[in-house]
Amino acid sequence: MIHAFSGGVGGAKLARGLVDVVPAQALSIVVNTGDDFDHLGLRIMPDFDSVAYAVAGLNDEQRGWGRADETWHCKESLASLGVDTWFSLGDRDMATHLLRLSLLKSGLDTTSACAEMARRMGIACQLVPMADDPVTTVVLTDEGELPFQDYFVRRGCTPRVKGFRFAGVERAAPSAAWFASLSPDQTDGVLLCPSNPYVSIDPILALAGVRSRLRDVPVVAVSPVIAGASVKGPLAKMLGEMGQACTPVAIAAHYQDILDGIVIDSRDAAHEPELRRLGLRVAVCDTLMTSRDVSRELARRSLQLLAECGASRAA
Amino acid sequence: MIHAFSGGVGGAKLARGLVDVVPAQALSIVVNTGDDFDHLGLRIMPDFDSVAYAVAGLNDEQRGWGRADETWHCKESLASLGVDTWFSLGDRDMATHLLRLSLLKSGLDTTSACAEMARRMGIACQLVPMADDPVTTVVLTDEGELPFQDYFVRRGCTPRVKGFRFAGVERAAPSAAWFASLSPDQTDGVLLCPSNPYVSIDPILALAGVRSRLRDVPVVAVSPVIAGASVKGPLAKMLGEMGQACTPVAIAAHYQDILDGIVIDSRDAAHEPELRRLGLRVAVCDTLMTSRDVSRELARRSLQLLAECGASRAA
Numbered sequence: 001m002i003h004a005f006s007g008g009v010g011g012a013k014l015a016r017g018l019v020d021v022v023p024a025q026a027l028s029i030v031v032n033t034g035d036d037f038d039h040l041g042l043r044i045m046p047d048f049d050s051v052a053y054a055v056a057g058l059n060d061e062q063r064g065w066g067r068a069d070e071t072w073h074c075k076e077s078l079a080s081l082g083v084d085t086w087f088s089l090g091d092r093d094m095a096t097h098l099l100r101l102s103l104l105k106s107g108l109d110t111t112s113a114c115a116e117m118a119r120r121m122g123i124a125c126q127l128v129p130m131a132d133d134p135v136t137t138v139v140l141t142d143e144g145e146l147p148f149q150d151y152f153v154r155r156g157c158t159p160r161v162k163g164f165r166f167a168g169v170e171r172a173a174p175s176a177a178w179f180a181s182l183s184p185d186q187t188d189g190v191l192l193c194p195s196n197p198y199v200s201i202d203p204i205l206a207l208a209g210v211r212s213r214l215r216d217v218p219v220v221a222v223s224p225v226i227a228g229a230s231v232k233g234p235l236a237k238m239l240g241e242m243g244q245a246c247t248p249v250a251i252a253a254h255y256q257d258i259l260d261g262i263v264i265d266s267r268d269a270a271h272e273p274e275l276r277r278l279g280l281r282v283a284v285c286d287t288l289m290t291s292r293d294v295s296r297e298l299a300r301r302s303l304q305l306l307a308e309c310g311a312s313r314a315a
Numbered sequence: 316m317i318h319a320f321s322g323g324v325g326g327a328k329l330a331r332g333l334v335d336v337v338p339a340q341a342l343s344i345v346v347n348t349g350d351d352f353d354h355l356g357l358r359i360m361p362d363f364d365s366v367a368y369a370v371a372g373l374n375d376e377q378r379g380w381g382r383a384d385e386t387w388h389c390k391e392s393l394a395s396l397g398v399d400t401w402f403s404l405g406d407r408d409m410a411t412h413l414l415r416l417s418l419l420k421s422g423l424d425t426t427s428a429c430a431e432m433a434r435r436m437g438i439a440c441q442l443v444p445m446a447d448d449p450v451t452t453v454v455l456t457d458e459g460e461l462p463f464q465d466y467f468v469r470r471g472c473t474p475r476v477k478g479f480r481f482a483g484v485e486r487a488a489p490s491a492a493w494f495a496s497l498s499p500d501q502t503d504g505v506l507l508c509p510s511n512p513y514v515s516i517d518p519i520l521a522l523a524g525v526r527s528r529l530r531d532v533p534v535v536a537v538s539p540v541i542a543g544a545s546v547k548g549p550l551a552k553m554l555g556e557m558g559q560a561c562t563p564v565a566i567a568a569h570y571q572d573i574l575d576g577i578v579i580d581s582r583d584a585a586h587e588p589e590l591r592r593l594g595l596r597v598a599v600c601d602t603l604m605t606s607r608d609v610s611r612e613l614a615r616r617s618l619q620l621l622a623e624c625g626a627s628r629a630a
Contacts, residue, residue, distance in 0.1 A: 042413070081436070095393040096392075098389070
């Protein structure tokens with residue numbers, strides 16, 4: 001079994017490569033739920049939906065989030081009813097939120113509801129939310145604490161970041177659906193997708209027992225930064241505000257207690273020696289997933305590095 | 316104060332005429348909630364929304380229900396997720412259901428949520444659900460009991476009707492928002508809109524205290540049948556299956572214990588003598604509301620007849 005920890009967009013792009021190269025029954029994609037929130041009575045799960053849409057081929061490549069061939073008539077009508085439409089819900093995307101609402105209201109827990117939705121989208125691998133218990137990412141900023149979506153969507157990531165906390169994480173257990181198989185005898189290792197370490201991967205790592213379990217299995221990160229920039233999202237800005245460089249070295253340092261290897265972009269090859277000095281195995285390749293082909297090749301290289309890390313641990 | 320009791324389409328057409336001729340603060344439109352149901356976690360209120368859309372000018376004239384300029388992308392996407400889309404929810408209409416869900420989840424009762432929605436649609440008169448307590452219209456058929464929407468939408472009204480019951484009505488009180496003003500000193504009378512007597516008006520009449528209160532105030536019905544047919548919906552079929560003729564006389568008989576007068580279509584003028592023999596005041600005019608002008612004129616004639624009935628009672 002391969003486990004992949006993922007946030008939204010960047011993780012979704014690697015996930016669509018992983019499903020092409022890993023047999024479905026051997027792949028477990030674990031998705032951050034720290035960004036989830038309630039909106040207009042619906043349970044919105046942005047990262048889960050991004051990964052599901054990408055894996056199912058329903059995603060909008062251009063926009064980078066939401067569904068292809070989307071329209072916005074419900075949103076327009078909400079606005080004309082005086083509803084603040086700061087969070088954009090597309091008409092096709094709405095079907096996902098309604099089905100989820102209906103499944104949750106029928107009594108399913110989040111994991112079971114997500115499994116049913118993945119099944120209906122024709123997703124064969126395990127695609128699973130990190131936890132059933134609610135965990136809410138809160139961004140600590142120079143303007144005070146902000147729930148993640150407020151920081152990210154409403155404020156456009158403008159406040160200066162001072163830190164993060166994951167409200168509820170102390171009472172949240174990782175979903176048994178994936179955590180049971182995260183043991184040295186059952187997993188070939190964990191890929192940390194090229195998602196934001198602070199707000200996409202750290203919530204998963206913060207769940208009780210996860211970080212310590214990761215010390216016993218091979219872990220490879222795919223760097224979410226390329227040539228001093230983040231591909232999408234506020235990571236570069238966050239790293240700067242947290243006093244870190246926007247380099248694969250900073251990413252490796254962030255994960256230092258759990259990491260065996262790291263995949264970096266060719267444009268960051270100069271960092272390879274320093275990463276090796278930190279005791280890491282390093283793969284260098286194209287990590288900018290501009291097409292499904294690149295995603296597939298990056299998935300292949302990442303799995304190869306993960307296998308090398310596993311072999312090295314076994315030796 | 317004028318009270319108008321209404322179901323969906325036919326009532327909605329008279330309502331848009333009433334708002335043109337009655338000052339907003341003197342008009343209370345009371346809408347059947349017996350057709351309301353939960354669907355995909357949403358609270359659907361078909362009659363309330365039909366009247367609200369018509370009064371606000373948002374309705375689709377051609378289709379006869381739902382919103383103008385509607386699209387169906389959410390519905391398409393629900394279908395592709397394997398959701399049974401027997402009940403059609405349009406993308407623009409969805410905004411109404413989401414806003415309602417959000418207002419109900421915030422703790423508002425149905426009446427308050429509906430008042431807020433009407434306000435946001437720019438509706439100035441009182442537009443109010445008949446009750447906060449749930450009442451569910453059940454159609455007794457030769458195939459057993461069917462919830463109204465199952466009978467109406469899913470089965471296309473094909474089962475033979477044997478009767479009706481309003482589940483929960485014995486525990487349901489009329490909403491105080493309108494019932495408080497339904498007294499001889501406060502109301503000029505009640506108009507029964509040209510809606511289906513069995514499934515649109517009877518649920519309102521069945522609420523505790525309503526029927527007896529109606530005996531003390533002038534009541535005028537606008538006939539929902541014209542020349543032996545119902546304008547829309549299953550009323551003609553229902554009347555036949557219930558052993559009644561499809562005439563204004565059958566409508567008058569249905570309401571006999573509360574009715575002072577009836578407005579009938581010119582094509583039914585031959586029934587006028589028989590209606591007068593029943594002790595009713597009768598107005599004869601065009602009741603087929605093919606335009607807002609006809610709605611307005613019918614509203615005017617109905618109010619005139621109601622005033623005559625009131626004057627006759629006072630004399």
